[in-house]
Amino acid sequence: MTVFGYRLPGMSSLIVWGLLWEIVGQMGLTFFIPPLSEVIATLFAVIGTAAFQKALAETAYAFSAGVFFAITIGIPVGILMGKNRLLDELLLPWVNVFLSAPLTALVPVLMVLFGFGMKSIVITTTLFGIWIIILNARAGVKQINRSLVEMAHSFGASPWNAFTKIYLWAALPEILGGVRIGIIRAVKGVIIGQLLISIVGFGALFELYSANFLMAHFWAVLIVLFALAFTIAEFLAYLERRVAYYAAKR
Amino acid sequence: MVPESAVSTRNISKNYGDVEALRNLSLEFPRGQLTSLLGPSGCGKTTLLKIIAGLLQPSSGEVEVNGHTVTGPGPDRAFVFQDFALLPWASVIRNVAFGLEMRGVAKSEREAIAERYIREVGLAGFEHAYPHELSGGMRQRVGLARALSVDAQVLLMDEPFSAVDEQTRRKFQEDLLGLVQNEKKTFIFVTHSIEEAVYVSDQIAILLPRPSRVSEIIRPSGFRDKGADNIRRDPEYLDIVDQIWASLRSYVE
């Protein structure tokens, strides 16, 4: 966008929204919205605290573990479903059910099964992310050019070679797309899990802030989380663009 | 005298659901010679080639390669695909080396071999280009180099020169003649061009439209050793071209 002949850098509109927030906050309309300047000041104060760093570390751990399982289980399962008709028939209905199911409702059940700790949060995160990863890996394999498979077969590729040298690469653009959406969902999963279980990580922190009406703290942590989630999503979108050169030509 | 066969197909039939592609097709492919399959589009040439490659199972009948019944692909055969079948995410050199990679040849060795064949098909300098950066004819040559590099006894070539320009095509036809002479390999060659078939073949099998059988086998012989330039002017060459044209024409009209 250009204003008065100047080219504005991307996301300049955020400045406008920030100003609006500041004004609304300064007017003191509601305790719920403190001025942005106060939120940012709190943000820097909060980032240094042990409580915040512990929450961040716990969340990062739960998130990485959850995403790790979602990816390492999701991609092979999706590829196998795409290759094997029987497996596909068996699993596809479940994948579709879980993809659209309100998973939040499952979290209490998970707590009963796996306790009120980290384990349940990791599983929640995995459950949020895995279904779209499976479905996309499956779709990627389904659209694979038959002739590449025949080519590999004709040169004597072992099943393992066909998997790692053909299927994985041919499906990579779809797989990365799935992983990106899966990770965005996993961010939701890890936060929702923590909020519902609320004795670890940001769940505990949010509980503390809202119980004490510390709105600036609340917003500060929220901004940090949003920024992290956005950065991760953008990084994955960048990876996806790297393979786009062959996505259209398989 | 007909030399022994490297490949024999016996009573091959192939149905795709209701479509009967091949019916009772039997054909011998003499060792060390080039046999062309010539026939109208959709008559089942690719199907026959893939059955010989072990990529497709015939509905009935059997294929023997060097005396062994074919049950699947094997290192004794290499395939040049009609649609090239290149890996779009891999560079030219990795594509050409792919067959060797599948056979467990070490990286440095297979790249050295691949480089040689890349040069041979005239793509030197493009080793690290990607397929989408190449023209159709260049891609086709990558597929050709890949099949040549695995040093198989039987080469199955599905219209390998269809996308290259006329000059390159003529050069390749001559190279192919040299290859047949020097390498003692058996070539099975699908083409739409009558002139090309007559020029490069020791034996031409003319296939009927679906369901396909062999209608005629022609063995050009007289002009084989007259040299590349003279063959195209040889009266026998021209006669055979006319004769094939006459028998194929009835299906076109």
Ligand SMILES: Nc1ncnc2c1ncn2[C@@H]1O[C@H](COP(=O)(O)OP(=O)(O)OP(=O)(O)O)[C@@H](O)[C@H]1O
């Ligand atoms: N996978 C398939 N499923 C159904 N029918 C098929 C399949 N492959 C080929 N056919 C049919 O079998 C027939 C022979 O096909 P094939 O590809 O062998 O022909 P071709 O002689 O190679 O033709 P062209 O010269 O155009 O390449 C065609 O009529 C085609 O419709």
Ligand SMILES: [Mg+2]
């Ligand atoms: Mg064909």
